[in-house]
Amino acid sequence: MEARRNAIGPSRAENFPEWYQQAIRAADLAELSSVRGCMIIKPNGYAIWERMQSILDTEIKKTGHRNAYFPLLLSKNYLEREAAHVEGFAKECALVTHSRLTKGPDGTLVPTMPLEEPLVVRPTSEMVIGEAFARWIHSYRDLPLLINQWANVVRWEMRPRLFLRTVEFLWQEGHTAHESAEEAEEEALRMLELYHTFAEESMCLPVLRGKKTAAERFPGARETYAIEAMMQDGKALQVATSHFLGQNFARACAIKFAGRDGQEAFAWTSSWGCSTRLIGGLIMAHGDDDGIVLPPALAPVQVAVLPLMHGDGDGEVLAYAEKLREALLAADPALRVRVDGRPLRGGEKFWQWVKGGTPLVVELGRREFEAGTVSYLRRDGKEKKVLPSHTFVSCALDLLRDFGKTLYERQLTLRQARTVSAKSKEELREFFADGGGFAEAYFCGDQSLEEQLGAELSISTRCIPLGRENDLGPCVADPSRRGPLTIFARAY
């Protein structure tokens, strides 16, 4: 086996943020555009998003939700109706104020035809969907109303970062209305569970399910639930959120219904979403110093078959590669196999697929053709292996399954190794001075104490893990108070 060096410089250990940028570039996933903070998702990156969409969309529909589409442009009055909501989004929203460009005296184009009232490019759609729900819902028979939307949203981020924080991003946002508080909260938890399953099974990402503190709650929500994962640098990434909105948005939008008792009542609503941010999480959770690593469920290509092209006898090797592809598809028609017959140098082609994160990269040369074998790299290891072709075909599915399991277990081991219990602010300070990770500490939930911890230690609460809400103890920030076990971390 040839000597190896890392494909990505710097390594994760040397400079994690810079490694992240370079891994994205090496896999050709995305780039910033010349418009401030806006991202171009290139075909390799978008193919991952399409895989995510396909799985999530199927699951969202299975749970009874239907897709719809609501306007990109919102009346600013929408936002104004819910006090916390406007507070949360007014600071970072794109405003449309004119509807025409006209040549000015100096020859450049200037905005003309001012709108009667400025419009907001949606940062989220609670209010516009709420307004529609108010028209659509009349009686308890119209409930529950379960809607999902795939859309782009805009938030004026000042420090954009590919996939993690961009001015525009793609997401799905679910919006539902229910008869009772219990049903709306159940819905929020059901969707949290859906995200949990997606993260663990499709992303191979162990995640914590929990409730947010007041400081981290969605503007206007009564309760925000979230899924939190640990990245390889020990920082937390919020993978998805699910909000129990109480009657706040129903009141703001006048979503009323005639109940079973004939009385008019406000509906109870929920909303929940996840975004292209997931791709950032995927990279930071599984990537290594050779580039990104894709879990089998999300890899646009699961098995890349690379015939080595030398000129003489290429036809036979190419036919051998095609035969392998067919045998793999015969074993499982749902396998995503690609034969890359481009006449590139073997090494160049091989490294492109390795950096692209493909789970199984198969190389076929004259030697393999003559011996009836395949030489392959499983992307979670460094060593190429050789197997008889028919053996490889019969165990490809197992290899992929095992590969996914390895990714998951690596991540779980990492999280366990970097999770500590902290009894005091001093212990928190030491832990986060020394690299950090997830710190479990009792916390009273006071917003100003949380802000103080944020200012001093650059940490925030990630969640109060579900099922442990009753595990109470003296608050890490003010021992005179008590509070539930809470996860602290630095977060993306």
Add this chain to the structure above:
Amino acid sequence: MEARRNAIGPSRAENFPEWYQQAIRAADLAELSSVRGCMIIKPNGYAIWERMQSILDTEIKKTGHRNAYFPLLLSKNYLEREAAHVEGFAKECALVTHSRLTKGPDGTLVPTMPLEEPLVVRPTSEMVIGEAFARWIHSYRDLPLLINQWANVVRWEMRPRLFLRTVEFLWQEGHTAHESAEEAEEEALRMLELYHTFAEESMCLPVLRGKKTAAERFPGARETYAIEAMMQDGKALQVATSHFLGQNFARACAIKFAGRDGQEAFAWTSSWGCSTRLIGGLIMAHGDDDGIVLPPALAPVQVAVLPLMHGDGDGEVLAYAEKLREALLAADPALRVRVDGRPLRGGEKFWQWVKGGTPLVVELGRREFEAGTVSYLRRDGKEKKVLPSHTFVSCALDLLRDFGKTLYERQLTLRQARTVSAKSKEELREFFADGGGFAEAYFCGDQSLEEQLGAELSISTRCIPLGRENDLGPCVADPSRRGPLTIFARAY
């Protein structure tokens, strides 16, 4: 069989535009939102769009294109670079000028934080994608570059109309770059053919393929090709367009490459798209006085099975309905069958599915259960029929196929009946005074003559049909000139 009245008032003959609005309402497809000109696509409407997307996306990928995503917000400089392009879009574009809402002295929110430079909400993406192509393309080895995007776009329409003309709409836009003019033009024609197949096979819509005159060309294109269909009121609808852009956009965006001869050259580009407008076309082509009618390939539900619920013995009838669904799926797992067991009155439930355009609507009551039959309506007819259940199962696919064929042939007959040959302006005038349709006439292509015809007769050229470009004759507007056979019509 019960006496029938039309479900939609007014009828098509009484008031086609109003019938259109009412058919959309009756099928619960979409509504205008309170934000001027913006549409809410409701779940029933969005499900049709998802069917369209799924078919088109598969075909677009089969022809070697990959999906990607480009920013919603464009620098206004992008538009400025191509003179015809800015001319075409500057009059109707939404401009983002501020990034914050702040409470003003009177308590209302006002836009603050003006941007250094206003941004345009994309009306189309030639320029932002062209700018990316310029970065991505270096050599002839990078060509052809074949990209597609599913996205929302905004054009400031003054007279919005559901699906047909809305301020925001959803579409797919393909953008490609090639080594030679021939390859780019071939690509434009290949995609026109893809749309043609989609229209004829999936939409059951006979369409004309043709070239646009200068007046109707896409701003900045060298040649625009389009698919044109006739609606039931005789007006034309442009279903999709495909543009050969020459080197205009490559020059504006500096898309250059090192050719096989080592010389640097500008690329040749194409772009092509179709939008949620297709849904409007579907309605106006196939709908009848009972509501919309959906072709089998695009119907979210192809067979609606409605057990009549009366209380006594409902369980048996419901089980009979479930058994029918299972038998249909056993015959073809790809069939889209829905059992609607809601406890509505039979007539109400039946009419909902009829107005929703479902190809086959099956009613099952005690009588059918006891006789082992099904009673069904094929949505292209008015009469319910009865068949033994097993016969219905074995011929369901044939019924759907035949149903699609009937829709297509009806449309073709309509178009043939309303297409005339016109030798003079007088003949054009008479034809369009008397209802109109498609008029075939020789036309020299002069833009001012076309504008004059538009002003006098409210007609425009739809296309010069492909394959008939050499069929020349004396121009209908100025017999001293000659020109190719051209289709004139009133158009949406």
